Amino acid sequence: MRDAVTGRSIPGAQLIVWQPNQFGRYENEDDSQSADNLRGKLRCNADGGFSILTVRPGGYIIGREDTEVGVLMKRLGRNRQRAPHIHYRVVHPGYRMLTSQVYFAGDPANPVDCIFSTIEDHIVAVRPHPERDNYQLVELDIAMEPEASR
Numbered sequence: 414m415r416d417a418v419t420g421r422s423i424p425g426a427q428l429i430v431w432q433p434n435q436f437g438r439y440e441n442e443d444d445s446q447s448a449d450n451l452r453g454k455l456r457c458n459a460d461g462g463f464s465i466l467t468v469r470p471g472g473y474i475i476g477r478e479d480t481e482v483g484v485l486m487k488r489l490g491r492n493r494q495r496a497p498h499i500h501y502r503v504v505h506p507g508y509r510m511l512t513s514q515v516y517f518a519g520d521p522a523n524p525v526d527c528i529f530s531t532i533e534d535h536i537v538a539v540r541p542h543p544e545r546d547n548y549q550l551v552e553l554d555i556a557m558e559p560e561a562s563r
């Protein structure tokens with residue numbers, strides 16, 4: 414975590430993450446998952462860094478066809494596909510709260526994500542983990558905007 418203006422690290426910034434499982438299901442909509450599965454809160458270390466070990470989420474379809482969201486998307490001529498992503502929110506005193514999502518480079522669903530959120534700034538490279546066989550590593554650089562900068 415770093416300051417978007419100075420580039421300095423932000424020790425102790427709070428990071429909140431939530432994501433679906435590998436099948437694209439959030440725990441609150443899937444009885445097979447325990448409460449709060451794949452949801453977490455942590456604080457950045459003294460260097461503003463953090464690490465999370467998790468599963469790569471699957472994409473999902475938003476809103477059934479008979480819901481307001483489903484009807485709206487149909488009227489807009491949009492599909493209802495969400496590309497795989499992990500949600501996050503960062504909070505720290507003196508900074509504007511940031512809520513965003515991170516997507517994975519090369520995912521075939523990125524070009525068709527129905528909420529137009531798969532912009533370049535939200536997509537991270539995926540590479541083999543250098544120390545763990547069969548794991549992948551992504552690195553996410555999050556910059557927080559100081560409240561006084563606007």
Ligand SMILES: [Fe+2]
Binds near residue numbers: 495498500
């Ligand atoms: Fe989501």
